[in-house]
Amino acid sequence: MKVALAQINPKVGDLVGNTDKIISFIRKAKEKEADLVVFPELAVTGYPPRDLLDFKIFVEDNLVQLDRIKEFSYDIGIICGYIDINSKPYGRKYHNAAAFMYEGKIISRYYKSLLPFYDVFDENRYFEAGSEFEPVEFMGQKLGITICEDVWNDKDYWERLPYRFNPVNKLVEQKPDMIINISASPYWLNKEKVRFDILKHIAIQHKLPILYVNQVGGNDDLIFDGVSYVIDHNGKLCARGCDFKEDLVTYNFETGVGNVSEISEKEEESLLKALELGLKDYCQKSGFKSVVLGLSGGIDSALTAVIASKALGSENVVGITMPSMYSSTGSVEDSKKLAENIGIKCLEFPVKDIFYSYINTINSGVQMDLTEENLQARIRSNILMMYSNRYGNLLLSTGNKSELSVGYCTLYGDMSGGLCLLSDVPKTTVYRLSRYINSEKEIIPNDIITKAPSAELRPNQKDQDSLPPYEVLDDILKAYVEENKSPEEISQEHDIDVVSSIIKKINACEYKRRQASLGLKVTTRAFGGGRRIPIVQGYNFRIK
Numbered sequence: 177m178k179v180a181l182a183q184i185n186p187k188v189g190d191l192v193g194n195t196d197k198i199i200s201f202i203r204k205a206k207e208k209e210a211d212l213v214v215f216p217e218l219a220v221t222g223y224p225p226r227d228l229l230d231f232k233i234f235v236e237d238n239l240v241q242l243d244r245i246k247e248f249s250y251d252i253g254i255i256c257g258y259i260d261i262n263s264k265p266y267g268r269k270y271h272n273a274a275a276f277m278y279e280g281k282i283i284s285r286y287y288k289s290l291l292p293f294y295d296v297f298d299e300n301r302y303f304e305a306g307s308e309f310e311p312v313e314f315m316g317q318k319l320g321i322t323i324c325e326d327v328w329n330d331k332d333y334w335e336r337l338p339y340r341f342n343p344v345n346k347l348v349e350q351k352p353d354m355i356i357n358i359s360a361s362p363y364w365l366n367k368e369k370v371r372f373d374i375l376k377h378i379a380i381q382h383k384l385p386i387l388y389v390n391q392v393g394g395n396d397d398l399i400f401d402g403v404s405y406v407i408d409h410n411g412k413l414c415a416r417g418c419d420f421k422e423d424l425v426t427y428n429f430e431t432g433v434g435n436v437s438e439i440s441e442k443e444e445e446s447l448l449k450a451l452e453l454g455l456k457d458y459c460q461k462s463g464f465k466s467v468v469l470g471l472s473g474g475i476d477s478a479l480t481a482v483i484a485s486k487a488l489g490s491e492n493v494v495g496i497t498m499p500s501m502y503s504s505t506g507s508v509e510d511s512k513k514l515a516e517n518i519g520i521k522c523l524e525f526p527v528k529d530i531f532y533s534y535i536n537t538i539n540s541g542v543q544m545d546l547t548e549e550n551l552q553a554r555i556r557s558n559i560l561m562m563y564s565n566r567y568g569n570l571l572l573s574t575g576n577k578s579e580l581s582v583g584y585c586t587l588y589g590d591m592s593g594g595l596c597l598l599s600d601v602p603k604t605t606v607y608r609l610s611r612y613i614n615s616e617k618e619i620i621p622n623d624i625i626t627k628a629p630s631a632e633l634r635p636n637q638k639d640q641d642s643l644p645p646y647e648v649l650d651d652i653l654k655a656y657v658e659e660n661k662s663p664e665e666i667s668q669e670h671d672i673d674v675v676s677s678i679i680k681k682i683n684a685c686e687y688k689r690r691q692a693s694l695g696l697k698v699t700t701r702a703f704g705g706g707r708r709i710p711i712v713q714g715y716n717f718r719i720k
Contacts, residue, residue, distance in 0.1 A: 177315050180210035181404040181425040183417040185393030187461050188222035189234070195220060195241040198256060201424060202248045208426050211315055212253040216358050216391040217288075217324050218272065220245075220258040223360030223391055224398070229302045235259050235270060242275060242282075249277040253314050255321060257358050260285060267304040274321050274358055276312045284312040288323035289343045296362060296398060296697065296706040299325075309343060311352040320352030320384075324359040327388075333377055348382050355384055360391040363401040363450050364700050365443060368419070371403070376411040383409045385429075392422055394457030397697050397704055399450045406434055420449040444612035447605070447698060451597050452487040454696040458595055459488060459570060468569035470560055470590070471495040471514065471522065473507025477574040478514050478620045479610050480597050484572060490519035494569060498527045498556045506623060513621045523563075527555045553589025561592060570594045573693045578603040578646055580692060580703060581653050582678060583685030591692050599695025600702040602650040644674055652678050658701040663717045679717070686711045 182201040186194040198215055205213035217223055220238050228234045242258050253276065260273035272288040287306025291299035311318040326343040344355065355378065361371060371388075379386045385408050392402035404417035406427040415434030417423035427434030440446035459467065467484050471477050477495075484493045497511040508524070515522035534551055564571040573593030575585045577600050585591050598606060610620050643649055652675055655661040666675045689703050690711060701707055 177211045177317060177430070178209060178426060178428040179387060179406070180205035180208060180213040181387065181389040181406070181415070181417060181423075181427075182213055182215045182219075183389060183392050183402045183404045183423040183425065184215065184219060185400075185422050185457070186216075186219055186222035186391065187393075188225055188395050189228055190222065191220060191234075191237050191241045194222055195244055198245055199248055202245075202252065202254060204424050205426075206252055208424070210252065210426060212255070212319075214356060214358060214387060214389045215254070215256040216389050217257040217274075217360040218259065219256050219358075219391070222395060223257075223400075224296075224395070225259070226298075229259070229270060235261065246275075246277040246280060246282055250280050253278045255319075255356060255358060257323065257360075260287065262304045264304070268300075268302060270303055271306060272299060272303045272323060273306075274323055276314070276319070276321065278314065284310070284321075286321040286323065288326060290325040290329060290339050292325045294338075295701065296704075309346040309350060311347065311350050317353040318351065320347040320350070320355045322347065322355060322357045324357065324361060327355070327357050327374065327378060330374065330378060330381075332381065333374055344378055344382070348384070352384065354387060355379075355382075356387045358389055360400060362398040362697065365447060365450075365698055368401060368403050368439065368446075372405065372407075372413075375405060375407055379407045379409055380411040385409050385414075387427075389425075390417075392417075392420060392453075394454040394461070394696070396458070397694055397702070399454045399696060399698065401446075401450065403439055419446065420453045442612070444609055447601070448483065448486075448609060448612070450698050451483050451601075451696060455484060455572075455595065455597055456487040458696075462570075464568070464570040464594075466492040466494065466567070466569045467572050468494040468496065468560060468563050468567075469572040469574055469593075470556055471497045471511035472574075473497070473504070473510040473624065475606055475610055475620070475624050476576050476579075476598055476603075477511075478624050479606055479613075480572055480574045481514060481520060482518055482613055482619060483597055485518045485520055493518075493520040494563070494567075495520055495522045496560060496563065497522060497524050498559055499524070500526070500531060500552050501528045502552075506627070510621045510624050514619075514624065517619050517621070525559050527552060527559070530555050550586045550589055553586035557586075557589045557592040564594075572597060573599075575599060575692075576601055576603050576606050577699075577703070578643075578649050578653060580689060580695075581657065581685070582643065582649070582681040583688050584643060585688070585692075587688050587691060591688070593693040596693040596695045599692065599704075600698045602653060603646040604650045644678070648674065649678060653682070654699075656682065657703075657707065658699055683709070683713075 260271040274286045275282050276284045289306045293300050311320045329339045329342045375386045389404040391400040401419045403419050406415035415425050415427040416436045417425045418437035419439040571593040573596040576598045579585050655666045663675045
């Protein structure tokens with residue numbers, strides 16, 4: 177039997193467009209003489225459909241499209257993810273489902289049994305868990321079908337099991353010849369290695385080959401990296417899809433021949449690909465052709481501009497430098513040099529006169545405290561939004577995760593925008609990515625990378641006047657936000673007063689982050705929908 181794994185990039189809610197894409201990949205699989213083609217989880221609807229599922233007609237229309245797909249199954253087996261209706265008189269209305277189709281019919285249906293309820297996942301809100309684990313026979317083989325989370329509960333892999341039972345074990349009792357897992361597994365840095373280890377462990381443990389197909393593409397804040405697999409019963413990699421691109425992976429079980437696509441070897445390469453894809457899909461899927469951003473002469477806006485030019489083409493990126501009375505000549509020159517290096521348009525709109533016009537209008541006098549600093553940022557935001565309104569460019573905000581964590585950013589100022597590329601990228605990683613971009617030739621001016629970071633909102637201002645060194649801040653941030661460690665645990669590595677101060681700032685700025693631009697998730701825990709800390713809360717960590 178020859179199988180094809182169709183690693184596609186669906187758009188959430190575009191039922192007709194997604195189905196057209198599915199049909200086109202079925203045709204490609206037939207051209208490659210595949211006997212079976214497998215698509216990702218919820219391929220018809222795109223993942224995650226979220227509250228679109230509250231509309232009954234949405235689910236009904238997804239079933240109409242499934243009927244279209246089965247008409248192409250007369251000479252090839254098809255496994256495809258979709259939403260099915262729960263026929264029982266209790267529980268959630270729908271199932272996260274996989275259909276096996278052949279000879280123009282839906283031969284069998286499988287319902288996802290483990291519904292994730294952590295981080296960005298909320299499937300218990302919509303779906304009823306499945307409870308049947310019967311393989312389906314095809315070409316003399318018993319195919320054991322699972323969906324995404326169903327393979328993530330192995331007792332030999334996790335210290336603490338997230339669920340009470342293991343669907344893979346239930347399925348193996350039925351003696352399948354292989355396990356097929358259709359997935360929509362969001363990206364975070366190095367997650368691909370975790371996935372492969374889990375699947376390899378299952379293959380070796382049960383002496384069964386594993387077929388795994390993953391969605392690719394960006395949907396809102398989530399990025400899907402693809403990297404579909406065929407792994408044999410000894411845990412050997414037999415076929416693999418590329419990362420961050422659509423792919424059709426084939427493997428012939430009789431000849432042992434499969435295609436193994438290259439994937440990113442370095443973390444920096446993987447992160448840059450993820451951010452580029454996240455931006456590109458966000459723009460294309462929401463109808464934006466171009467973007468605009470403020471160029472401050474700092475490293476965050478420089479990195480954002482480089483990523484945008486790669487994702488969308490330099491002709492579709494506009495940078496605006498907005499010097500004030502506190503901006504250094506070097507910052508303006510660095511911004512213009514960066515724009516020249518990457519081929520984007522760079523405009524200059526000084527804000528000094530506008531700033532004094534504000535001050536004179538309210539007759540407050542210039543005191544140069546935080547109010548005046550924030551005013552400069554908000555003036556710049558107004559200029560950027562005016563350009564965005566006039567020309568239809570999506571405004572990109574350029575803050576990073578470190579600044580966003582402690583509120584070192586201005587609400588309705590530099591936080592404004594339709595998307596923030598770096599909101600889940602710590603400052604130390606911003607430097608890593610920038611140096612990686614410059615590894616072959618200078619793209620980001622070296623002065624931007626080497627100078628001390630500054631908001632330039634008052635004379636001689638430096639970030640480190642208000643913040644600890646970024647290496648310290650980012651280490652504490654990772655421990656607290658991503659690893660959920662207490663201040664006492666973190667203080668084993670850092671001064672307890674510094675730790676307490678940073679955590680207080682993180683907690684106090686929750687209200688600001690709720691009003692920030694949508695950000696792209698690239699770590700295990702991003703600020704946003706996956707981290708649900710109350711804005712108003714009074715818990716103080718107990719320190720022994």
